[in-house]
Amino acid sequence: MIAEYGHFALILAFAVAVYQMTIPMVGAAKGWHGWMESARPAALAQLLLMAISFAALTIAFVTSDFSVTLVYENSHTSKPLIYKISGVWGNHEGSMLLWVLILALFGAAAALFGGNLPPSLRARVLGVQAAVSVAFYAFIIFTSNPFWRMGNPPFDGRDLNPLLQDPGLAFHPPFLYLGYVGLSMAFSFAVAALIEGRVDAAWARWVRPWTLAAWIFLTIGIALGSWWAYYELGWGGFWFWDPVENASFMPWLLAAALLHSAIVVEMREALKSWTILLAIMAFGFSLIGTFIVRSGVITSVHSFANDPERGIFILAILAVFIGGALTLYAFRASAMTAKGVFAPLSREGALVLNNVLLAVAAFVVFIGTIWPLVAEMFWGRVLSVGPPFFNQAFTPFMIVLAIALPVGALMPWKRAALARSLRPLRGALVLTAAVMALVFAVSTGHSALAVIGAGLGSWLIFGALSELWLRTGSSGAARLLRLPRADWGKAVAHGGLGVTFIAVSLIQAWQVEDVRVAELNRPFQVGDFQMVLRSVERNDGPNYLAQRALVDVTRDGRPVATLTPEKRVYPVQGMPTTEAAIDYGFWRDLYVVLGDEQAGGGWALRTYVKPFANWIWGGAMLMALGGLISLSDRRYRVAAGARRTAHAATVAAE
Amino acid sequence: MTRLLHCLPLLLALALPISMPAFAVQPDEVLEDAGLEARAREISRKLRCPVCQGENIDDSNAAISRDLRLYVRERLVAGDTDAEVVDNVVERFGEFVLFEPRASGSGLILWLAGPLMALVAALLAWRFLRSRNVAPAETPKLDAAEQKRLDEIMRRS
Numbered sequence: 001m002i003a004e005y006g007h008f009a010l011i012l013a014f015a016v017a018v019y020q021m022t023i024p025m026v027g028a029a030k031g032w033h034g035w036m037e038s039a040r041p042a043a044l045a046q047l048l049l050m051a052i053s054f055a056a057l058t059i060a061f062v063t064s065d066f067s068v069t070l071v072y073e074n075s076h077t078s079k080p081l082i083y084k085i086s087g088v089w090g091n092h093e094g095s096m097l098l099w100v101l102i103l104a105l106f107g108a109a110a111a112l113f114g115g116n117l118p119p120s121l122r123a124r125v126l127g128v129q130a131a132v133s134v135a136f137y138a139f140i141i142f143t144s145n146p147f148w149r150m151g152n153p154p155f156d157g158r159d160l161n162p163l164l165q166d167p168g169l170a171f172h173p174p175f176l177y178l179g180y181v182g183l184s185m186a187f188s189f190a191v192a193a194l195i196e197g198r199v200d201a202a203w204a205r206w207v208r209p210w211t212l213a214a215w216i217f218l219t220i221g222i223a224l225g226s227w228w229a230y231y232e233l234g235w236g237g238f239w240f241w242d243p244v245e246n247a248s249f250m251p252w253l254l255a256a257a258l259l260h261s262a263i264v265v266e267m268r269e270a271l272k273s274w275t276i277l278l279a280i281m282a283f284g285f286s287l288i289g290t291f292i293v294r295s296g297v298i299t300s301v302h303s304f305a306n307d308p309e310r311g312i313f314i315l316a317i318l319a320v321f322i323g324g325a326l327t328l329y330a331f332r333a334s335a336m337t338a339k340g341v342f343a344p345l346s347r348e349g350a351l352v353l354n355n356v357l358l359a360v361a362a363f364v365v366f367i368g369t370i371w372p373l374v375a376e377m378f379w380g381r382v383l384s385v386g387p388p389f390f391n392q393a394f395t396p397f398m399i400v401l402a403i404a405l406p407v408g409a410l411m412p413w414k415r416a417a418l419a420r421s422l423r424p425l426r427g428a429l430v431l432t433a434a435v436m437a438l439v440f441a442v443s444t445g446h447s448a449l450a451v452i453g454a455g456l457g458s459w460l461i462f463g464a465l466s467e468l469w470l471r472t473g474s475s476g477a478a479r480l481l482r483l484p485r486a487d488w489g490k491a492v493a494h495g496g497l498g499v500t501f502i503a504v505s506l507i508q509a510w511q512v513e514d515v516r517v518a519e520l521n522r523p524f525q526v527g528d529f530q531m532v533l534r535s536v537e538r539n540d541g542p543n544y545l546a547q548r549a550l551v552d553v554t555r556d557g558r559p560v561a562t563l564t565p566e567k568r569v570y571p572v573q574g575m576p577t578t579e580a581a582i583d584y585g586f587w588r589d590l591y592v593v594l595g596d597e598q599a600g601g602g603w604a605l606r607t608y609v610k611p612f613a614n615w616i617w618g619g620a621m622l623m624a625l626g627g628l629i630s631l632s633d634r635r636y637r638v639a640a641g642a643r644r645t646a647h648a649a650t651v652a653a654e
Numbered sequence: 655m656t657r658l659l660h661c662l663p664l665l666l667a668l669a670l671p672i673s674m675p676a677f678a679v680q681p682d683e684v685l686e687d688a689g690l691e692a693r694a695r696e697i698s699r700k701l702r703c704p705v706c707q708g709e710n711i712d713d714s715n716a717a718i719s720r721d722l723r724l725y726v727r728e729r730l731v732a733g734d735t736d737a738e739v740v741d742n743v744v745e746r747f748g749e750f751v752l753f754e755p756r757a758s759g760s761g762l763i764l765w766l767a768g769p770l771m772a773l774v775a776a777l778l779a780w781r782f783l784r785s786r787n788v789a790p791a792e793t794p795k796l797d798a799a800e801q802k803r804l805d806e807i808m809r810r811s
Binding site for chain 1: 750760
């Protein structure tokens with residue numbers, strides 16, 4: 001019965017969303033207060049119903065109810081509990097259910113925390129949000145229903161893909177979806193503002209925290225996915241420019257651009273129509289990402305649910321929402337007149353440069369991603385676009401971005417002088433030059449990649465530190481802790497970007513790789529490390545068979561680590577995987593993969609020394625942390641306080 | 655990222671009787687000459703495994719990728735240049751195996767799209783910045799009546 005409750009709750013939520021997208025909108029147009037206000041309980045009801053629906057599916061997975069087709073296809077009784085739960089979204093139908101749950105979650109959050117919004121804007125935001133929900137409810141109910149039953153329930157399930165049975169990947173999709181769907185808030189605010197015909201500093205202040213939250217989630221989601229690829233796929237790659245990775249990267253770039261342009265709207269009342277356009281595009285790319293993953297139009301390793309019918313449905317959703325929003329934009333954008341006046345060389349100008357670079361970079365990723373499709377359609381050329389293209393076409397924009405960022409971040413609003421903005425950065429410049437010289441000296445073969453990447457990364461980090469120092473003024477370190485959190489958030493996020501820059505270039509430039517047949521107990525040298533393969537033994541787990549090797553690592557006679565790489569076979573899916581063993585370190589990771597037993601004795605063994613590996617995700621986490629600090633800034637908390645008192649006042653009045 | 659997974663059904667169908675290769679480049683493939691091996695690795699990273707979905711032959715476990723890796727090394731040992739090796743592989747398998755699309759014919763559009771877009775965006779941004787850079791002294795000129803009134807006020811003070 002539980003699955004039926006879930007199914008029923010889903011359909012009810014659909015009905016509530018239909019109400020929420022029409023009645024409050026009419027109310028806002030006519031100025032009927034009661035109709036407008038009904039959006040808030042509707043949004044909360046949607047969340048409640050979706051929570052019931054999602055819980056029902058989760059219960060079906062946890063209790064291994066194989067009469068539900070989806071559970072049969074994606075679960076197994078012997079699977080550990082955590083993967084029974086993550087199995088809920090480890091498939092197409094369940095992940096779409098998670099998608100709408102999060103849509104409802106954001107809608108409800110806007111209803112709860114949107115107390116300080118003007119009633120008509122709030123009603124319209126919730127109305128647009130519900131319209132997006134309606135489309136996805138219809139998508140789930142008509143093409144991807146997770147609650148279908150089977151007539152004759154089988155005895156056991158088909159198990160979840162073993163590569164997905166992993167803690168990193170268990171939480172990667174929810175974060176990514178929180179990011180994707182979080183951008184729907186920015187979209188709803190943008191469309192509501194277009195309908196209202198009004199964009200001002202207050203609007204930017206409301207829309208920015210939602211975008212910031214979505215961007216933080218996207219950052220964490222992308223980092224988790226990349227980290228998972230690093231340790232799970234067995235050769236330590238962390239980014240492949242795969243269509244589905246690109247699908248999450250494009251909204252990330254555009255959300256980053258949106259965050260920065262919203263600052264200009266908030267502070268200077270300029271860039272309004274561009275900000276609206278960015279908000280529409282950022283969510284548009286989230287939808288395009290969903291379309292790419294779900295339709296299988298572009299051959300991707302991720303598209304585990306290729307289905308043209310679903311693809312067309314999502315394409316229709318994309319066309320209606322983005323097409324509609326852009327049409328509305330075409331009619332209304334001219335009403336958004338800019339007020340602020342500023343010189344090209346100013347903080348505003350720097351943020352425009354930021355937007356140009358991020359938006360064009362996103363465009364490059366986009367065209368590279370869809371190019372195989374375009375080339376086949378128009379010229380019948382079946383071709384591939386892979387990492388070599390993206391590395392060459394995308395990187396230049398990031399280089400310019402990194403060079404300009406610390407200078408632009410220091411420029412005053414309205415009018416700046418380059419020399420004055422550079423002066424506080426003299427220290428950072430010297431330190432950066434020192435790092436570059438050091439890297440040049442250490443690099444064998446004097447790799448340009450290492451020198452440039454480490455230089456740019458250091459420039460970002462030292463630039464962020466210089467800015468913090470500058471902000472304290474003459475009062476020195478004591479003031480550091482009293483700086484607005486927005487300043488700290490900015491410095492931490494920009495520094496995090498620098499950390500990632502350093503990591504990405506040095507891991508590529510300095511990686512050491514060793515592929516060999518390792519004889520038992522015969523030591524060999526990899527980089528600075530001595531390795532010995534001690535033994536290979538059986539080590540079966542709950543739902544797999546495995547062979548585990550024991551590898552001792554020493555450095556100059558001192559023990560460093562004992563690593564245990566595994567080879568596994570998951571019998572239910574008949575699928576072998578390699579479990580790399582990694583000794584994580586601050587400066588380097590040691591990465592060992594076990595291969596086959598060789599006919600002539602010994603085992604194939606692959607070893608990597610990966611310098612600065614952890615810095616990649618460390619940098620991403622710093623970026624997310626910076627966002628979080630910024631989100632807790634007084635600006636937003638003060639608004640929150642005002643809302644609470646306003647709410648209390650209305651309660652008292654009743 | 656789950657590229658392995660999509661290779662595997664095919665791989666299983668092709669190579670199940672043989673023992674499963676556990677990883678990409680195997681010890682017996684590696685060339686003695688470190689310089690040639692480095693070139694082989696560089697080329698391998700630019701070639702796409704024809705039966706997998708988005709893996710290069712260097713990382714791929716598929717049997718055909720192993721064959722391609724061996725072929726690349728064979729040609730390099732025989733003295734081919736990098737370009738010749740790549741051309742030979744493309745001749746057999748088509749452009750699909752090339753991860754770095756050629757910048758010729760329609761491929762030019764792909765390669766030029768980014769720089770052109772950057773140019774257009776820079777021009778638009780510059781025009782926008784210029785338009786915002788209006789001098790603060792943009793207060794409209796006083797008409798005759800206003801000027802007369804102002805003069806009166808000034809005279810009185």
